[in-house]
Amino acid sequence: MSFQYLKPRGSTRFKDRYTTKADENLTKFETGDTGEIGMIGLPSSKSSISFSMAAEAPSSIRSALGSFSTYSGDKDEDYADMKLLDYGDVAVHPTSLEETLHRLQVSVSEMLETRACERYVVLGGDHGISYPSISAFHKHYGRIGVIQWDAHHDLRNLEDGGRTNGTPFRSLLESGVLQGSNLVQVGIRDFSNAKAYADYAKEQGIHVYTMADVDKTGLNDIITAEIERLSKEVDMIYLSVDMDAVDQAFAPGCPAVGPGGFTSRELLNSISVAASKPKVKAMDIVEIDPSKDVRDITSRLAAHVMLRFMYQS
Template sequence: MSFQYLNPRASPKFKDRYTTKADESRLFYEKGRKGDIGVVGLPFSKSSISFSMASEAPKTIRKALGAFSTYDGSRDRDFSEVVWLDYGDVQTHPTDLEETLHRLKQSVTDMIDTEACSRYIVLGGDHGISFPSISAFQKKYGRVGVIQWDAHHDLRNLDDGGRTNGTPFRSLIEAGVLKGEDLVQIGIRDFSNAKAYSDYAKEQGVRFYTMGDVERQGLDAVVAKEIERLKDKVDIIYLSVDMDVVDQAFAPGCPAVGPGGMTSRELLSSVATASRHTLVKAMDIVEVDPSKDVRDITSRLAAHVMMRFMYQ
């Protein structure tokens, strides 16, 4: 029988013939297939020091891309030709943290080794995923510079609880993967950190900017200045976007929300500024908890962060 208005294989959603949605530019990775951006999900949040279901974020962020078109009106350009290859999500171990970290690093390495794309996006997960992800990029490309958008230093000690979402950058520094001077932290928020970790950052040569610094100097200016400083020192630049850098009014779906953060426009503008540089090779987006979100506000903002990276 031929159905006039039914299709068991397709969604009944409306389709405008002149509009391409960002999720329509996705192809699933197959051997020999090429794309512009490689995307992998690291759905892990068991290392979070607060309750978190950030492991659900990769699928909600991908879904959110279906709400936005590929046309940028400010530049009068359609980016529908930009293809992102989806490598899927890593199968994590149900109980073994170290095994999961190994799987995350191996999977990011596997994606890079296909050489099917020129740039990459890693969807977390909590911020603990940055340790294996950045380690994989360092092994492949050499010296890595990191620009981190975050309310927190994530330089906690490893004695109180081991590797958590509060320790990725201390883990990277102490493992010799990342030099302190090659780490830039932007958006560090008042009453969200301990003095010991601010002191540790200074001792290691980390460049960090509080929200007060951002207000005085300008966010885009800070990003441009630090990329200029890093470009002659590192082989690639990796962007790490912790969504809790955004004020809780604009990103309610984070485990560690708080007032006094960036606006969504500030985050998007600064990510776009960074992403235009040729040395910027990869980005992760972390700390989106769909169970705490309201009308997918935070997942949709994370999808826009992806698009600012993809569409340059």
């Protein structure tokens, strides 16, 4: 029997014949597939030093893609035919953080080994996922440069809590995956870090730009100059976008919200600038807790960050 109006569960969304939504670009990866972008979800948030349900973010960001079309009015170009290969989400271990980190690194490595595309989006999760993810890219590509949008240094010591969402970049530095001079931190916010970690950043040669520096120099100029510098030193550049770099007014769904951060426009414009550079191959988006969000504001902003990375390069 056929039904006139009943559709499969979840498929009753209005469809305009002339409009393609960004989530329609999602294609479940199958062996042999090729596409422009590869995407993987790392739904881990048990390493967060504050209560967080960031493990739910990969699902909420995918859903938020349905809020936007594939057409860029600024560029007068429609990306409806772009294929976004979705590798799915990693099954994290229920109790062992070390096993979870291992699974995340293995899964990102397996995605890269398919060689199905040239550019990648990694959806966290808390910022702890950047340690295994960047480690996998380092193993695959070689010398790696990182631009980190963040209110915090994420250089905490490991003695007080092990590997947490506050330690990924210290872990990367101490494991030799990343050189200090190849790490750029933008958006470091006042009254949000300890002096010991600011001093550690200087000792390691990390290029740190506070919000005061951003106000003085301009975010896009900083990103342009640093990518030009890094491009001469590394084999690929990885963007790590901690959404708490954005002011709490524009990203209320972060575990560590605070005032004085980027506006949504500043973030999006800077991602467009970075994504246009040929050595920029990957991006992670972290630190969204959908349970704390308001009308999916933060997840929608993250989805728009994805669009800028995917479509504006």
